[in-house]
Amino acid sequence: MPEPSGSPKRSLLQRILIEGRKHWDHDGYDHDSRARFLRSIQCKTPELGQRVYASKNEERTFCNTCKSPACPSCGHWSTVQWQRERWCAIPEGPCRVITLTMPNTLWPLFASNPRLCCKLAEIAARVIVSYARTHRGVEIGVMPILHTFNGKLEFNSHVHALATVRDMQTLASQNASNVFFDRNRLMGSWKRLIIALLRAALESACLDSRMDRDDVERLLQYEEIRTWNVHVQAFDGKEHFLRYAGRYVRRPPIAERRIVAISDGLVRFWYKDKRRRQLETIMCTVEEFIDRWAKHVPKRYRHSVRYFGLLGPRRWSQVAAAAFALIGEKQRPRPNRLPWPISVERLSGRNPLLDYRGKRMKFVRHLPPAAGLVR
Numbered sequence: 001m002p003e004p005s006g007s008p009k010r011s012l013l014q015r016i017l018i019e020g021r022k023h024w025d026h027d028g029y030d031h032d033s034r035a036r037f038l039r040s041i042q043c044k045t046p047e048l049g050q051r052v053y054a055s056k057n058e059e060r061t062f063c064n065t066c067k068s069p070a071c072p073s074c075g076h077w078s079t080v081q082w083q084r085e086r087w088c089a090i091p092e093g094p095c096r097v098i099t100l101t102m103p104n105t106l107w108p109l110f111a112s113n114p115r116l117c118c119k120l121a122e123i124a125a126r127v128i129v130s131y132a133r134t135h136r137g138v139e140i141g142v143m144p145i146l147h148t149f150n151g152k153l154e155f156n157s158h159v160h161a162l163a164t165v166r167d168m169q170t171l172a173s174q175n176a177s178n179v180f181f182d183r184n185r186l187m188g189s190w191k192r193l194i195i196a197l198l199r200a201a202l203e204s205a206c207l208d209s210r211m212d213r214d215d216v217e218r219l220l221q222y223e224e225i226r227t228w229n230v231h232v233q234a235f236d237g238k239e240h241f242l243r244y245a246g247r248y249v250r251r252p253p254i255a256e257r258r259i260v261a262i263s264d265g266l267v268r269f270w271y272k273d274k275r276r277r278q279l280e281t282i283m284c285t286v287e288e289f290i291d292r293w294a295k296h297v298p299k300r301y302r303h304s305v306r307y308f309g310l311l312g313p314r315r316w317s318q319v320a321a322a323a324f325a326l327i328g329e330k331q332r333p334r335p336n337r338l339p340w341p342i343s344v345e346r347l348s349g350r351n352p353l354l355d356y357r358g359k360r361m362k363f364v365r366h367l368p369p370a371a372g373l374v375r
Contacts, residue, residue: 011072012259013252016267017041020286024294033294039066043074046370054364058355061367069298075251081337082250082305083242088332090143090238090311091324096165096181097241099231100124100190101158103223109198109216111148111155111295112208116201118302121146123197124159125308127189128181132163132309136179140164141311145245145304149253151271152282153292160248162241164310187230195224249304253296262286 010018017024017037024037042048043066051062067074110117121144132140144161165179201207202216209216235241247255260268260281267289273280284292298304310319324331345351353361 012256012262013070013072013254014041014043015262016259016286016289017070019262019265020290023287024290030294030297032299033070033297035300036068036070036297037290037294039068040070042066043068043071046367049369050367052364052367053353053361055355055359055361057357057359058361059364060352060355060361062352069250070252070293072252072256077343078250079246080343083246084335086242087238088335089316089320090141091327091329092237093327094165095235095238095241096163096179097233097235097244098124098128098161098163098181098186099158099229099233100127100161100186101229101231102191102194103226103228104156105219105223106194106198107155107157109207109209110157112210113201113206114299116197116207117146117148117157118299119197120157120159120194121306122308123193124161124190125306127186127193128161128163129309131181131186131189132179135182135185138179139310140179141307141309141316143305143307143311145248147248149296151273153253153289153296155295160241160245162238162245181232183230183232186232187228190230191224191228195220245305253293 018041021041023029024034026034039048044063046063048064048066050064053060053062065071065074067078069075069078110120125142125144128142128144129140132138141164142161143163144159146157146159148155148157150156163179163181165181198207198216199220202213202220207216211219254269258269258271260270262268265286266283267286268281268283269289270279270281272278307313307316310316310323321331341351341353351360355361
């Protein structure tokens with residue numbers, strides 16, 4: 001979404017990146033995090049190029065935006081578009097939001113092994129789909145989302161999943177039944193597969209860990225007999241999950257309203273302590289804050305949202321029309337992306353492409369990125 005040229009107003013997260021740029025802007029830092037941080041601080045500046053619009057009365061230049069998940073502004077608009085698309089694609093009806101967690105002793109193992117961490121969403125979906133198929137004899141759709149951070153920006157790997165609960169065979173009848181999810185059975189399957197994943201990586205010498213092999217095996221044996229937490233929440237529709245999940249799939253891992261102050265190389269931000277049920281404040285250096293943030297930057301070409309069961313891409317294209325017809329809901333086409341002038345007008349109340357006389361300006365030309373600024 002282009003913005004008027006000139007000195008851009010920097011967000012708090014951009015200010016943190018600029019202040020700590022020497023820490024992350026070098027070849028030794030994580031490549032994906034560095035690329036997204038760099039795009040974020042270039043957002044709405046001539047470094048990414050510009051567009052010129054003009055009318056008979058006025059000419060304006062707008063800087064391009066970065067489209068980076070590390071940018072609060074671009075992340076917001078990307079979230080809005082994703083929510084609009086999912087709202088039209090998924091039929092209305094009762095659903096379950098299932099949260100599958102793991103003990104905190106296993107978090108460092110997945111933090112040090114991103115390839116294993118990427119498998120968590122798929123494992124969660126397989127557990128839920130297999131449970132419904134095996135124990136209830138129905139086919140359901142699952143949309144799992146991997147969540148890797150907590151309020152303190154520490155690595156905390158768990159999965160939130162939206163699961164449809166209506167039996168396709170009884171949707172049109174008056175006695176339509178919902179799928180009941182036994183969280184103890186879900187927990188058992190989830191725990192067994194996670195332990196098997198880690199143990200297979202350990203036996204093949206592919207597990208990166210500071211602990212030696214025997215210590216890891218003892219840890220897995222201990223966690224194998226513990227009870228893990230699995231939460232199942234019932235909702236009448238998809239709205240709650242789409243609003244909740246939208247905070248994780250496209251935006252930075254922390255909202256700017258939580259940042260209290262940035263001064264003297266330190267960052268202060270608050271989080272909600274769920275055990276004490278009160279707000280707590282954390283202080284850390286700019287470099288430490290950036291390192292915590294970098295752990296949750298999505299890797300390039302990695303999907304933040306995946307779909308399984310009836311919601312799988314191939315399967316859903318075959319059953320979508322029937323699913324909407326059975327519940328008596330009209331299937332809606334995928335919404336077009338909102339033009340950036342309309343998005344700005346909805347946010348600010350003013351159309352940026354209207355000149356001072358109220359006449360609409362038209363696109364004239366592109367301006368290349370500013371010479372000497374692109375890296």
